[in-house]
Amino acid sequence: MSDSQQATLTGARGPGSPRTGRLPWRSRPDTGPLAVACAFILAQLLLVRPGLGLGWDETVYVSQVSPHAPTAFFSAPRARGVPLLVAPVAVWSSSVVLLRIYLAVLSGLGLFLALRAWRGLFPARVLTAAGALFATLWVTLFYGPQAMPNYWVAVGALAAAGCFLRPRARPAPWGLGLSAALMAWMRPTDAVWATLPLLVLLVGVRRWRRPAPLLALVGGLALGAAEWVIEAYLSYGGLARRLSDASRIQGGLGWNPAVVDQARALSGRTLCRPCTGDLPAPGIALWWWALPLLAAGAAVVAVRARRPALTLVPLACAASAAFPYLFLIGYAAPRFLLPAYALLAVPVADLLVHAVRAPGRVRRRLTTVLVTLALAAHLTVQFVVLEHTVRRTTAAHREWARTAAALHRLGVRPPCLLTGYQYVPLAYYAGCASAATGGHDANTTAAALARAARSRSVATLVPPGGTPPPYARSWTPARAGILLAYLAPGPRAGPQRTGKPKE
Numbered sequence: 001m002s003d004s005q006q007a008t009l010t011g012a013r014g015p016g017s018p019r020t021g022r023l024p025w026r027s028r029p030d031t032g033p034l035a036v037a038c039a040f041i042l043a044q045l046l047l048v049r050p051g052l053g054l055g056w057d058e059t060v061y062v063s064q065v066s067p068h069a070p071t072a073f074f075s076a077p078r079a080r081g082v083p084l085l086v087a088p089v090a091v092w093s094s095s096v097v098l099l100r101i102y103l104a105v106l107s108g109l110g111l112f113l114a115l116r117a118w119r120g121l122f123p124a125r126v127l128t129a130a131g132a133l134f135a136t137l138w139v140t141l142f143y144g145p146q147a148m149p150n151y152w153v154a155v156g157a158l159a160a161a162g163c164f165l166r167p168r169a170r171p172a173p174w175g176l177g178l179s180a181a182l183m184a185w186m187r188p189t190d191a192v193w194a195t196l197p198l199l200v201l202l203v204g205v206r207r208w209r210r211p212a213p214l215l216a217l218v219g220g221l222a223l224g225a226a227e228w229v230i231e232a233y234l235s236y237g238g239l240a241r242r243l244s245d246a247s248r249i250q251g252g253l254g255w256n257p258a259v260v261d262q263a264r265a266l267s268g269r270t271l272c273r274p275c276t277g278d279l280p281a282p283g284i285a286l287w288w289w290a291l292p293l294l295a296a297g298a299a300v301v302a303v304r305a306r307r308p309a310l311t312l313v314p315l316a317c318a319a320s321a322a323f324p325y326l327f328l329i330g331y332a333a334p335r336f337l338l339p340a341y342a343l344l345a346v347p348v349a350d351l352l353v354h355a356v357r358a359p360g361r362v363r364r365r366l367t368t369v370l371v372t373l374a375l376a377a378h379l380t381v382q383f384v385v386l387e388h389t390v391r392r393t394t395a396a397h398r399e400w401a402r403t404a405a406a407l408h409r410l411g412v413r414p415p416c417l418l419t420g421y422q423y424v425p426l427a428y429y430a431g432c433a434s435a436a437t438g439g440h441d442a443n444t445t446a447a448a449l450a451r452a453a454r455s456r457s458v459a460t461l462v463p464p465g466g467t468p469p470p471y472a473r474s475w476t477p478a479r480a481g482i483l484l485a486y487l488a489p490g491p492r493a494g495p496q497r498t499g500k501p502k503e
Contacts, residue, residue, distance in 0.1 A: 028124070029120075029123075029124035029127070030116060030119070030124075031124070032124050032125065032128030032131075033111075033116060033124070033127050033128055033131050034112055035128070036112075036115070036128055036131035036132050037108040037112035037115075037131065037135075038108065040107070040131075040135040040141075040144065041104050041105055041107070041108035043135070043136075043141055044104040044107070044141055044144050044145045045100075045101065045104055045145075047141060047383070047387070047390065048100070048104075048141060048142060048145055048386075048390055049100075049390060049394065050096070050100035050101055050104075050145070051096065051097055051100075052096070052100065052390065052393065052394055052397065053096060053394070053397030053398070053400065053401065053429075054096060054397070055146065055148075055270070055393070055397070056422075056424055056425045057147075057148060058147040059072060059425045059427075059428035059429075060074065060424060061078070061082040061083050061086065061147045061148075062086055062099075062147055062428075063428055064080070064083035065084070065086065065087040065090050065091055066090045066094065068431075069094075069428050069431055070414075070427070070433035070434070072424055072427070072428065072434050073424075073434065073435070073441050073443045075246075075249055075441050076236055076242045076243075076245035076246040076249060077187075077189075077249055077250060079149065079184075079185065079186060079188060079227075079228050080185075080227055080228070080231070081149055081152065081182075081185035081186035081187070081224075082147050082148065082152075082186065084185075085103075085106075085147070086099060086102075086147045088102070099147065100145045100146075101145075103145040103146065103147065104144060104145040107144035107145060107151060107155075108144075110151075110152065110155040111131060111135060111155055112131075113155070113159060114155040114156075114159040114162070114179075115130065115131045115158070117158070117159040117160075117162030117163050117166075117179070118130075118158075118162035118165075118346060120166060121162065121165055121166060122346065122349075122350060125353055126350050126353050127346070127349070129352060130346040130348070130349035131345070132349075133345045133348060133349055134154075134158075134341055134342050134345040136379055137341060137382055138382045138383070138385045138386035138389065139334040139335060139337075139338060139341070140154075140338065141382075142270075142386060142390065143335050143338065148335060149186035149187045149190075150186075150190075150335040150336065150338045150339070151338055152182060152186045153182075153186050153187050153190045153191065153194065153321075153338070154338040154341065154342035154343075155342060156179045156180070156182040156183035156191070156194075157179070157194040157195070157317060157321060157339040157342060157343055158314075158343055158345070158346075159175060159179040160175075160176055160179035160180055160183070160194070160195060160198065160317075161198070161313055161317050162175075163179060164176055164198050164213060164217075164313065165309065165310060165313055167210060167212065167213050172213070173212045173213055173215075173216035176217055176220065177216035177217065177219055177220035179220065180195055180216070180217050180219075180220030180221045180224065181220040181221070181223045181224035182224065183195070184220070184224025184225040184228075185225075185227075188221075188224070188228050188229075189246070189324075191221055191224065191225070192221065193320050193321050193323065193324055194317055194343075195217060195221065195317070196317075197313065197316035197317050197320050198213075198217060198313070199217065199218075201313070202214040202217065248440070249441075250329055250331075251273075251330045252330075253324070253328050253329065254328065255327065255328070256327065256328055256329055256330035257326070257327050258275070258325065258326055258329055258330060258331065258332050259326050260275075261275035261330075261331060261332035262288075262325070262326060262332040262334070262336075262337065263279055263280070263285050263288060263289070264277060264278075264279055264332065265332045265333060266280050266284055266285045266334065267280035267281075267385065267388075268385045268386075268388050268392065269332075269333075270333060270335070270389065270393065271331075272331055272332040272333060273331035273332070273333075274331065283377075283381060284381055284385060286381075287378050287381070291344060291348075294344075294347075294348045295315050295318075295344060295347060297351050298315070298347035298348055298351040299311055299312060299315060299347070301351055301354050302347070302350070311346075311347045311350065314343045314344070314346055315344070315347055317343050318339070318340040318341075318343035319340070321337075321339040321343065322337055322339075322340035325337060352371055352375075355367050355371060397425075399481065399482065400422070400426055400429045401429055402481045403429070403430075403461075403480050403481035403482070403483055404426060404430035404431075406479070406480040406481045406485075407426075407430050407432075407485060408430065410459075410480060410485060410487065411487075412432070412457045412459050412485065413430075413431070414432060415432075415433075415456040415457070416431070416432035416433070416456055416457040416459070417432055417433045417434070417435060417449070417453075417456060417457070417458045417459075418430065418432045418433070418434050418435075418458075418459055418460075418461060419434065419435050419436055419437065419444070419449065419458075419459075420459075420460040420461035420462055420468075420469070420486075421461045421462055421463045421466065421483060422461065422483075423435075423436065426461060432457075435448075435449070437449070446469075446471035449471065449488065450471070450488070453488035453489065453490035454490055455490075457488075457490070458487075458490065459485045459486060459487050459488065460472040460475065460485070460486045460488075461480070461484070461485055462485075463483060463484075464482055464484070466484070468484075468486045472486040472488070473486075475487055475488050475489065476489070
């Protein structure tokens, strides 16, 4: 990139520009992204509610480092990045509010740093728009303050692509390596998919063959995934076995087109497995179906502007990051595509900025009005879906808390062990250990449960209308909220008196 092009992209003042006592907005490229990051933090705290209880996966991750609850079973696909991320709060406090605030602030900082990696490649207005587009998606706002890995893979992928495209800057290889390490630390397989186009360019294209970026990228992936690989040999029977188990837990990786499933999940379904039901209303999913068209338009703009790499590289990384979740896994969750959304944000923002700056006064005004109306409708849809998702999730988590309180009244108190329906989050809320005799996370047997019942309270949870497993049919049934708990014979604290007979 020439000096003149660099000056044009960054909005730098040329030799003939007038000098003023105050620096213009465009000469402070970090101001816009910083404002977006701060607004993102505030929006999370206001819209997602810091008091939102922990979800199923969150209880697994937090329990790994929290002294306030027994450690949950850690299945093969999971990585230790999230437990280490939440450790500064979780090791000394059980407050969910404090954890949410900490993660919201950290996620805002991560977004700012990821956008800053692109400074000098696009004008500040493009990066500001890109940050706003990504930060206002309901799925970004919902998962930013959660103890989940997908958002962190997303900002890592965005930062890695930016650092890759500016290799002449001194910190770029370091930024590329650290971004790759962050992704692999959170989810090693996702890190490989998100950086696959970068690896191909560094190895297979002469123009991009440079040792420093290649060593940084490979070294970062290796450093971030080292713990996951070592743990595979220590606890999972080897790397091949862990990868096989991870594939089995995710339904068996293979040709499983899930494009329609991902579309179904856009209405706020945090997990769509099995993914049945109708597609959401066209207004809810329109932005999602338009993304390929917007990406194609961004590519055309970049080619005409003779800077194709700045757009085609993030588009390739976005396609690669999304590919396994659109075509290889037979279920859907909106958070899976967060890395793709982050990578698409910059090209799409560039396209929109190009559109509103089109030549011709009438054409520019018309385009500006149309883009403004489209973005207003888009934001309205995102906030409506977010509010619906937060309300439904809050209700589910409160029901878990009520069930845990009911179990305590039945005498199922620490030390205790839960199995059965929704056993992982309910065990965390009740302060119990959790175990499963079947399914993806099977880690115990009926005989082991019987032995455990000799020294602590053991209960199997059954949903309304369900039947207990064979080993629990002789156990004592009792109502625990909307669920039925089958209590194993053995030591158990006496039930608290509530004035109501057990059902």
